[in-house]
Amino acid sequence: MTLVAGVDSSTQACKVVVRDAVSGALVREGRAPHPDGTEVDPPAWAAALDRALAQAGGLDGVAAVAVGGQQHGMVCLDDDGAVVRPALLWNDTRSAGAARDLTAELGGGQAWADAVGLVPVASFTVTKLRWLADAEPANAARTAAVCLPHDWLTWRLAGAGLPGGPGLEALVTDRGDASGTGYWSAATGEYRPDLLERALGHGAVVPRVLGPAEAAGSTPGGVVLGPGSGDNAAAALGLAAEPGDVVCSIGTSGVVSIVSTTPAADPSGTVAGFADATGNFLPLIATLNAARVLDATAQLLGVDLDELSRLALSAPPGAGGLVLVPYLEGERTPDRPDSTGALHGLTLATADRAHLARAAVEGLLCGLADGLDAVAATGTPVRRVLLAGGGARSEAVRRIAPAVLGVPVLAPPPGEYVADGAARQAAWVLAGGEAPPEWPRPGTERYEADPVPAVRERYADVRDLTAPRLR
Ligand SMILES: Nc1ncnc2c1ncn2[C@@H]1O[C@H](COP(=O)(O)OP(=O)(O)O)[C@@H](O)[C@H]1O
Numbered sequence: 001m002t003l004v005a006g007v008d009s010s011t012q013a014c015k016v017v018v019r020d021a022v023s024g025a026l027v028r029e030g031r032a033p034h035p036d037g038t039e040v041d042p043p044a045w046a047a048a049l050d051r052a053l054a055q056a057g058g059l060d061g062v063a064a065v066a067v068g069g070q071q072h073g074m075v076c077l078d079d080d081g082a083v084v085r086p087a088l089l090w091n092d093t094r095s096a097g098a099a100r101d102l103t104a105e106l107g108g109g110q111a112w113a114d115a116v117g118l119v120p121v122a123s124f125t126v127t128k129l130r131w132l133a134d135a136e137p138a139n140a141a142r143t144a145a146v147c148l149p150h151d152w153l154t155w156r157l158a159g160a161g162l163p164g165g166p167g168l169e170a171l172v173t174d175r176g177d178a179s180g181t182g183y184w185s186a187a188t189g190e191y192r193p194d195l196l197e198r199a200l201g202h203g204a205v206v207p208r209v210l211g212p213a214e215a216a217g218s219t220p221g222g223v224v225l226g227p228g229s230g231d232n233a234a235a236a237l238g239l240a241a242e243p244g245d246v247v248c249s250i251g252t253s254g255v256v257s258i259v260s261t262t263p264a265a266d267p268s269g270t271v272a273g274f275a276d277a278t279g280n281f282l283p284l285i286a287t288l289n290a291a292r293v294l295d296a297t298a299q300l301l302g303v304d305l306d307e308l309s310r311l312a313l314s315a316p317p318g319a320g321g322l323v324l325v326p327y328l329e330g331e332r333t334p335d336r337p338d339s340t341g342a343l344h345g346l347t348l349a350t351a352d353r354a355h356l357a358r359a360a361v362e363g364l365l366c367g368l369a370d371g372l373d374a375v376a377a378t379g380t381p382v383r384r385v386l387l388a389g390g391g392a393r394s395e396a397v398r399r400i401a402p403a404v405l406g407v408p409v410l411a412p413p414p415g416e417y418v419a420d421g422a423a424r425q426a427a428w429v430l431a432g433g434e435a436p437p438e439w440p441r442p443g444t445e446r447y448e449a450d451p452v453p454a455v456r457e458r459y460a461d462v463r464d465l466t467a468p469r470l471r
């Protein structure tokens, strides 16, 4: 049996799956938590990967491994390959001002959409580089190379950091993750070094962009490395999503993405024109507030997530007019980095646990419903909507989603689809060929509900009525 491993180095944890390269059958798995916060020292990811791999039985007998990872995080390296400062993650909003500056400097959203298929918001790497240049010029000056979390972990697996290990020139990435930097275009397949230099103040080494099944070298032990990808592109691969398939992921981020054969370039900045991990495209919207809205509401109510789900399902659709605007981390879509969450519509009748639980689920889903409208407007007809991410383990989310989104949703069994996608990519690198190996598609359970447009209408009325964050 030939084994392959897939890694998901996501916001909250590192997950590893080891699968049979031919059948895709799960053989072993492991996971380890990541530190909290929106700034993380990359060695903490390497330590979590080591722990998760050890729990999964290590790479013994594994022929190939690939890494999927949270997108956009800014990993700056000096000439010797040492990390310059802790990485700013995708959900760190301190670069919101830099995003506004960069957008204005290039002449607005249309110019950025034309250049790289996206308009800067605080999540994208390019804005973090400008923040670094403005706030920490000495660190910006020391930065010789810039890469992303999955690129850095792949490079470490190749032996970087070990005596005689590879240098900066060996950094590699893939189309999926490169397309989230703001200085690589999914439409042209080319870097825009001028945009990186505009942000950072000088040029820097960037990872070579590999093809979807191109080997990224090997570990010192001889395990073949796949190019890896951003977590959303890897999830699409793990779910075997095809053009027209929408993946709605409820993890730390809320994501709605659609596999498409054509690149997207939305000058409003709502939809980011990313690439996928197979050679296609992945227009995507992301929110900063998804599963953790459920975590926070459960904590507020002093219940676990199963009880939160039960409470939410016991309240009526629309929660009697109670609306939770879920901007607990600020927000990216819509672009409100300085906003906070809010509760509207409190009455004696709605001031109870069940209504609040329902409002939390509906609030996060309303953000994703706006996202579904936006990705559907990019022109690729929506074939089906798949639910993924840790938050999809909530029965309330699965049952309320079709009412808020207005379409039936398909829920695959709970699983680690990002890590699965990375493992499938590793198997593809071994097998070669034009398409990834055919592994059995995850079965899905279909959830349907009568659409309740009033939920989104009331949400739209109040979502901008929030207080600014205290800085
Ligand atoms: N049964 C459940 N109900 C609701 N949320 C859940 C459930 N199980 C896990 N989660 C949530 O899923 C989130 C983690 O999801 P995951 O997709 O792994 O996140 P990430 O990829 O961002 O690290 C956590 O916030 C966790 O509370």
Ligand SMILES: O=C(CO)[C@@H](O)[C@H](O)COP(=O)(O)O
Residues within 6 Å of the ligand: 010, 011, 012, 069, 070, 071, 072, 090, 123, 180, 230, 231, 232, 251, 252, 253, 254, 255, 284, 286
């Ligand atoms: O910023 C984005 C997508 O643009 C996020 O989706 C990150 O990629 C983090 O993903 P999770 O850890 O929440 O899965």
